Amino acid sequence: MSIRFRKVLIADERFESANAFDVNNGGILDIVSGSYWYEGPDFKKKHFIGTLMEVPGYYDDFSTIPMDVNGDGYLDYIGGGWFGETLRWHENPAGADAEWAVHEIARTGSIETTRAWDVDRDGQLEIVPNCPGKPLIVFKLKLDENGKGTGVFESHTIWGNAQGHGLGFGDVSGSGRGDFVLWNGWLEAPADPYHGEWIFHPDFELFPASSVPILVVDVNGDGVNDLIVGNAHGYGLDWWEQKISTGKRRWVRHSIDPDNSQYHDMIWVDIDGDGMNELITGKRYRAHNGKDPGEDDYIGIYYFKWNGESFVKQIIDYGPPRVGTGCGIFFAAADLRGSGRLDVIAPGKDGLYVFFNEG
Numbered sequence: 001m002s003i004r005f006r007k008v009l010i011a012d013e014r015f016e017s018a019n020a021f022d023v024n025n026g027g028i029l030d031i032v033s034g035s036y037w038y039e040g041p042d043f044k045k046k047h048f049i050g051t052l053m054e055v056p057g058y059y060d061d062f063s064t065i066p067m068d069v070n071g072d073g074y075l076d077y078i079g080g081g082w083f084g085e086t087l088r089w090h091e092n093p094a095g096a097d098a099e100w101a102v103h104e105i106a107r108t109g110s111i112e113t114t115r116a117w118d119v120d121r122d123g124q125l126e127i128v129p130n131c132p133g134k135p136l137i138v139f140k141l142k143l144d145e146n147g148k149g150t151g152v153f154e155s156h157t158i159w160g161n162a163q164g165h166g167l168g169f170g171d172v173s174g175s176g177r178g179d180f181v182l183w184n185g186w187l188e189a190p191a192d193p194y195h196g197e198w199i200f201h202p203d204f205e206l207f208p209a210s211s212v213p214i215l216v217v218d219v220n221g222d223g224v225n226d227l228i229v230g231n232a233h234g235y236g237l238d239w240w241e242q243k244i245s246t247g248k249r250r251w252v253r254h255s256i257d258p259d260n261s262q263y264h265d266m267i268w269v270d271i272d273g274d275g276m277n278e279l280i281t282g283k284r285y286r287a288h289n290g291k292d293p294g295e296d297d298y299i300g301i302y303y304f305k306w307n308g309e310s311f312v313k314q315i316i317d318y319g320p321p322r323v324g325t326g327c328g329i330f331f332a333a334a335d336l337r338g339s340g341r342l343d344v345i346a347p348g349k350d351g352l353y354v355f356f357n358e359g
Contacts, residue, residue, distance in 0.1 A: 170216020230263025261294025
């Protein structure tokens with residue numbers, strides 16, 4: 001049985017990244033997107049964060065990762081983008097209605113988008129930008145003696161060669177460590193992720209413009225992790241089944257949805273409350289401003305449910321521009337109302353929406 005969603009327009013803005021976290025420590029989730037944050041629980045009160053670089057068709061803000069960077073007890077956020085070529089953190093003014101100071105973490109080169117993963121398995125998330133044509137570098141927040149953020153990041157180069165478009169993280173090898181997945185192979189983690197050697201395995205070629213993230217999950221429940229990947233700038237959504245026999249690893253490609261385009265971001269969560277995770281993803285509307293295959297197709301956001309043999313597509317929203325909507329480059333799922341159900345926060349060049357999960 002499919003679940004119902006109630007679609008609400010939060011703001012008629014063109015920012016492509018959004019997340020939900022408690023900005024003012026009021027005990028209620030707020031929504032942060034681009035130059036503004038929207039106060040929960042109804043998200044009608046709008047607060048200015050700061051001006052972002054604007055270029056034709058884009059704002060230079062392709063991630064919204066909450067983290068208390070300076071250890072003051074308020075969540076800041078990590079951003080960055082393609083055009084400014086910098087990874088940066090935006091400092092929360094202790095919940096006050098004031099502009100957020102911007103601090104440069106590093107000049108990385110153009111950032112497709114950024115994700116946060118626990119690379120060294122210490123319980124703390126590290127920041128990992130996907131920078132096509134540049135090395136794969138992990139940025140780790142330095143903590144003080146009390147375990148609080150210091151506002152300073154240290155960098156660790158994982159892969160000195162050029163990465164492409166698309167990045168994932170998870171245990172591919174079965175070692176219990178997190179490996180990195182690139183569009184054209186995967187990097188096997190050493191015991192010491194910052195000083196050991198990462199081994200590259202050119203086992204597959206995914207989409208040349210693969211999604212961020214490439215999900216590393218056990219789709220079919222056979223005990224080994226598979227891959228789910230979207231075509232970020234063309235048609236297609238696939239899962240790659242990992243098979244191991246007599247000590248050898250091979251990958252089998254299965255199509256999930258070949259008929260829709262621009263699957264740039266995706267989330268693996270339990271959206272229907274049955275105890276099993278589903279794939280939530282959708283179209284990044286006008287990802288390349290009209291230059292991608294399928295740009296003029298209808299826009300949609302969906303969840304795909306595994307039935308034991310294949311994925312079944314359930315529509316959250318679908319239609320022409322200004323009727324249907326997608327999910328931008330960095331969207332989120334969170335329980336915004338304390339209902340026990342995950343809602344979907346969907347930014348994009350066609351507006352910022354929430355899809356309230358009505359069960």
